[in-house]
Amino acid sequence: MAKSRKTSRKSALRTGAPRTDQRRKSPSRRSAAGPRPKRGATPRRVREAVVAAPVTVPYVRYSIRNAHWFVARALAQLLKESGLRKPQIDGLSVGSFGLSPDTAIGLTQHLGVTVCWLDHVPLGGACGIVALRRALRAVEAGDAEVVACIGADTNHVDSFRQSLSSFSVFARDAVFPYGSGGPNASFAFLTSYYMRTFGARREDFGKICIAQRDNALGYRHALFKKKLTLEEYLNARPIADPIRLFDCVMPCAGAEGFLVMTRERARALGLPFVRVRSTCERHNAFPDDPIQIRGGWVLDRDRLYGEAGIEPPDLDFVETYDDYPVMSVIQLEDLGFCAKGEGPEFVRRHSFTTDGSFPMNTSGGQLSVGQAGCAAGFLGLVEAIRQLTDRNLARPVPEARFGLAVGFGMITYDRGLCSGAAVLGRADA
Amino acid sequence: MIQPLTRPRRKNPVLRTPHPLLPPGGRSRAALGLTAAAAIGRFELQVCAECGAVQYPPSEVCRRCLVGALRWREQSGLGELLSETAVHVSHDPFFRERVPWRLGLVRLDAGPTAVVHLHSGCEPPPSRVRVGARLDKSGQGVLLAFPLHEVPNMADDPELREMTAHPKYRRALVTDGKTPVGQALVRALIGAGAELVWVGHAEPWKQQPGLAELEALPQTALVPLDVTDSRSVKQAAAEIGGKVDILVNNAEVHRTHGIGSRSGIEPARAEMDVNYFGLLRLAQEFGPVMRARGADGTASAAAWVNILSIYALVNYPPHGSFSASKAAALSLSQCLRAEMRPGGIRVINVFPGPIDDEWNQTLPPPKLAPAALAKSVVRALEDGIEDIYPGDVAEEWLARYLESPKTLERELGL
Numbered sequence: 097m098a099k100s101r102k103t104s105r106k107s108a109l110r111t112g113a114p115r116t117d118q119r120r121k122s123p124s125r126r127s128a129a130g131p132r133p134k135r136g137a138t139p140r141r142v143r144e145a146v147v148a149a150p151v152t153v154p155y156v157r158y159s160i161r162n163a164h165w166f167v168a169r170a171l172a173q174l175l176k177e178s179g180l181r182k183p184q185i186d187g188l189s190v191g192s193f194g195l196s197p198d199t200a201i202g203l204t205q206h207l208g209v210t211v212c213w214l215d216h217v218p219l220g221g222a223c224g225i226v227a228l229r230r231a232l233r234a235v236e237a238g239d240a241e242v243v244a245c246i247g248a249d250t251n252h253v254d255s256f257r258q259s260l261s262s263f264s265v266f267a268r269d270a271v272f273p274y275g276s277g278g279p280n281a282s283f284a285f286l287t288s289y290y291m292r293t294f295g296a297r298r299e300d301f302g303k304i305c306i307a308q309r310d311n312a313l314g315y316r317h318a319l320f321k322k323k324l325t326l327e328e329y330l331n332a333r334p335i336a337d338p339i340r341l342f343d344c345v346m347p348c349a350g351a352e353g354f355l356v357m358t359r360e361r362a363r364a365l366g367l368p369f370v371r372v373r374s375t376c377e378r379h380n381a382f383p384d385d386p387i388q389i390r391g392g393w394v395l396d397r398d399r400l401y402g403e404a405g406i407e408p409p410d411l412d413f414v415e416t417y418d419d420y421p422v423m424s425v426i427q428l429e430d431l432g433f434c435a436k437g438e439g440p441e442f443v444r445r446h447s448f449t450t451d452g453s454f455p456m457n458t459s460g461g462q463l464s465v466g467q468a469g470c471a472a473g474f475l476g477l478v479e480a481i482r483q484l485t486d487r488n489l490a491r492p493v494p495e496a497r498f499g500l501a502v503g504f505g506m507i508t509y510d511r512g513l514c515s516g517a518a519v520l521g522r523a524d525a
Numbered sequence: 526m527i528q529p530l531t532r533p534r535r536k537n538p539v540l541r542t543p544h545p546l547l548p549p550g551g552r553s554r555a556a557l558g559l560t561a562a563a564a565i566g567r568f569e570l571q572v573c574a575e576c577g578a579v580q581y582p583p584s585e586v587c588r589r590c591l592v593g594a595l596r597w598r599e600q601s602g603l604g605e606l607l608s609e610t611a612v613h614v615s616h617d618p619f620f621r622e623r624v625p626w627r628l629g630l631v632r633l634d635a636g637p638t639a640v641v642h643l644h645s646g647c648e649p650p651p652s653r654v655r656v657g658a659r660l661d662k663s664g665q666g667v668l669l670a671f672p673l674h675e676v677p678n679m680a681d682d683p684e685l686r687e688m689t690a691h692p693k694y695r696r697a698l699v700t701d702g703k704t705p706v707g708q709a710l711v712r713a714l715i716g717a718g719a720e721l722v723w724v725g726h727a728e729p730w731k732q733q734p735g736l737a738e739l740e741a742l743p744q745t746a747l748v749p750l751d752v753t754d755s756r757s758v759k760q761a762a763a764e765i766g767g768k769v770d771i772l773v774n775n776a777e778v779h780r781t782h783g784i785g786s787r788s789g790i791e792p793a794r795a796e797m798d799v800n801y802f803g804l805l806r807l808a809q810e811f812g813p814v815m816r817a818r819g820a821d822g823t824a825s826a827a828a829w830v831n832i833l834s835i836y837a838l839v840n841y842p843p844h845g846s847f848s849a850s851k852a853a854a855l856s857l858s859q860c861l862r863a864e865m866r867p868g869g870i871r872v873i874n875v876f877p878g879p880i881d882d883e884w885n886q887t888l889p890p891p892k893l894a895p896a897a898l899a900k901s902v903v904r905a906l907e908d909g910i911e912d913i914y915p916g917d918v919a920e921e922w923l924a925r926y927l928e929s930p931k932t933l934e935r936e937l938g939l
Contacts, residue, residue, distance in 0.1 A: 257616040261549055269556035270582035273549045273667055274640045275626040276617030277610070284610035285630040285640075292608075292650070334613045337625075386632040387607045509582060510630065510638055 155350035163194030187243030191223030221505025225516030248351030249469020264508035307448035312460020350468030373404035415476025545819030550663030563666035662869035690828030693718030725750035752803030783845035816868030878918025
């Protein structure tokens, strides 16, 4: 367990906080999540579900294929990666915005699969975490043996604009008619407010973008393959003040996926796997906040780390949901790496590169890889699985044992409604 | 500091006239309540009858108590500007032509947070603002935050000007412009900064008091126009149709008859010929070209005003056939409104109570002075309001009508 880990390991995230867990002694920090389960006292789950076979259907800026095609390509890769045959997949979870008028059920016929467990999770940036949670429960309950979790979307030339105007009733009634700036305008409000309130500078966000681009240079599927300089970042084309071009993700087409199965099954198949130490999910947290400066993680982080049996400093890397750099900073605060408002200072202290002091978005994140609709909700999770199973496509984080993947998404009006996170550990951690 | 609008340069006839585009106009049924209120110049939000919660964006349920019936109630609009942005890259063709477009995020004192268009007179956040509702070019209600206090050149804000039909630097046509109401309209338009007002007149030999002075103004020009004569309307449209930015249809025949007080249908036919067919003739000749000029620069075609009557809502039996002709005109005007929408042209219906003129001689006061009527028309243009009810009588009738049309019918028929 994490407590027994040597504190001198170089690869651990250096958050500046001492590794001894002072928070555990402070009962007030626990109130929101209720009492923490006693470590070791709870019997380990009888059937433990694990995650294996991370796959990526390479991203393209535009595709003439539909979302169904990308789901199918991901499923084919999952079969190839695992050596399983189609009939052996008895659970399917799909996150996609672009299937309309189909949902997951229509896909079973498109893909020619017969399953006894089916889920449709069109939750954007949170769909990977939510799909994972549900699939774990299904396998552990014995409702399914092997669940294929896939996030996929396509991107035609005009599909992003069309999806904006029909994204939600509130978006159509009360956001899109106001300048039609899409998420850029919504996050411009949050970024501007955050900068004013907590003293963040454009350079702080630039540092994150640049570090992620460095990470992306080692990841072959990233759409952005050129180094980014601070000057380029600061002087980029203005999009929605204070957001400029390199604060924004590139909408594209692609897919990500993984398999959830029992530990025994993964071993029998000879598949490298990771153990899911804990997960959390929260929707429409803090509805009375006038403007979003925090997400549901604040309510769930104590339970998240409690169940995982580790603390933030034990994590070796973090995959934030980086649709905009300000969201990465908010996630670092809300997930306990620093206090609210200390994000900018935290950013100034760390390098965020894979080989640096706080490896973050180790494949480059959406900011450099691209945002393939709902696949973006899987991107960090799939990269974390790769890091912890030594199946890296990006540069490996040295000696990584624990990783955190974060989900965030669904601005249906003025704020992202979904938040989630998963603490993943190596099979032997 | 708001940049004052500069007088548009004379149009180069060789240049292409931009095709009018509209901002996104799709709305849920619930959200149309904002539009309905904005159309009469009010800012209303849904208020729960059970728990009192004020909610935005609109929805069909109260999201606090899930029980109460939601009613649209007028709001002060006061709130705090939390954050602002200027959109430089828009996904919509309408806004792409108009960026940068300033937006704000406002926490209303009433509770909800709203995304709003942001008037350039507003101080940067954090600051106090007053949110109001306006109809945008698609004809749908939108929120716009104003500075708390009047600032110079307030009306010249480019976002506000897209939502209104302000007469400044625009050219207008007033049909039947020689009548007392017509003259008042011409003067009020000039007073609001109109570049030129064409005074339509059907009977050139007829002199009216005040006309000579009006004609002497540099901003006026007489134009022969008889709305009962298709050829006359066609000819006027051929001459000036491509330049009219605001058309005020003031032509009217008003006789004081019901059904039984006179035999034959001639007076009623004359009323219909001017009040209804006159509008139809004008709309057919002037409508299409105005619609095509909806985005023709800062002084584009902007509004069509029909002087109707409060009697268009419910028949006033002593003026029964006149009421019927105005009701017909109202119905046609709703059709015109739908047909002008693609050009972003606002169709404004004016429902005055009895005007202080010869045809209302026998009616008791209060009666509406022509100048007061003209003033409210100009206000409707400046604020982009779609339906106005000038005068105390009209306001009272409207209130009674909204409460119960059937009751009002009985009250007037006694």
